[in-house]
Amino acid sequence: MAVETKTEKDKDSASLYRPVFCRIVRISDLTPTEKLFRIEMPEGRDLNQKPGQFVQVSILGLGEAPISVSSSPTRRGYFELGVRNAGALTNALHQLKVGDEVGIRGPFGTFFDVEKFKGKDMLLISGGCGLAPMRSLIQYCEDRRGEFGKTFVIYGAKAPADVLYKDELEIWQGSDIFETHVTVDNIPQGTCYDGHVGLITTLIPPLEIEPEKSIAVVVGPPVMYRFVIMELKKKGIREEQIVVSLERYMKCGVGKCGHCTIEHLYCCLDGPVFWFNEISNLRGAI
């Protein structure tokens, strides 16, 4: 029988805490405040993330922030992070150039359990920055198209300028793999836009779905969950068919500091991805 030695154990726990320095190989602007970073691990290794997991990104001297992996593990040799310039760490990240290095710990957290989604119709519903983790699942469905039933991509942003991954949304809209619907809450005066206007909840009633064989995945700002889930229930989708990904303030990312608790759960370990029926009764979860 293989016995785990102390050295192996130490090495394992060290890799939870010690960042691996990885090279930025491509940076693209998504919006004026969001950038997409393509990153390579040393020696061409894969990150081996599952869709929906996050990494802790660090810059020496500044600290760390949890960021969802935005690319699918089916895209090998690199991973991508869509990052909003929100504060000290992410602002410093936005100043980096191709060739610079960042520290990466992870991948951490629960994930979209694609094995359980096989053969199901999928409603992939995201709002705002929620498209960052959702993109990893959308790309996965794109690359493993035969494994899932009818797949809807539903996305809402505040205004046209805030729409993330515009080029890919256009590709998904033109593709026969997905039925894609995009909306914005409003159009600022003087903006040229001819798409759908209205809250994301307005996109759900017209969808032609078969509720008994559907899974809904919902990721977005806190305010979105309650209303989107209300609409899903009206379509006949039950709580146990809904998966959500939640954001909490995080520090360690590995269940040690207690910053991310939702009652008895650690969002970094037990989440960020949850079946809705498992958390719907927890105070402050949604």
Ligand SMILES: Cc1cc2nc3c(=O)[nH]c(=O)nc-3n(C[C@H](O)[C@H](O)[C@H](O)COP(=O)(O)OP(=O)(O)OC[C@H]3O[C@@H](n4cnc5c(N)ncnc54)[C@H](O)[C@@H]3O)c2cc1C
């Ligand atoms: C699991 C997880 C996945 C995430 N994925 C992404 C991602 O893919 N892309 C992305 O841009 N951001 C993501 N975030 C949010 C990101 O981690 C925070 O914005 C982070 O604090 C930025 O660090 P900072 O030092 O730049 O800003 P800070 O100085 O830490 O904070 C900037 C502002 O954001 C607020 N804030 C910090 N953390 C959170 C939080 N968890 N929820 C709500 N508000 C917060 C602060 O109160 C402050 O107003 C994710 C967070 C979690 C927990």
Ligand code: FES
């Ligand atoms: S972030 Fe430290 S316990 Fe979850």
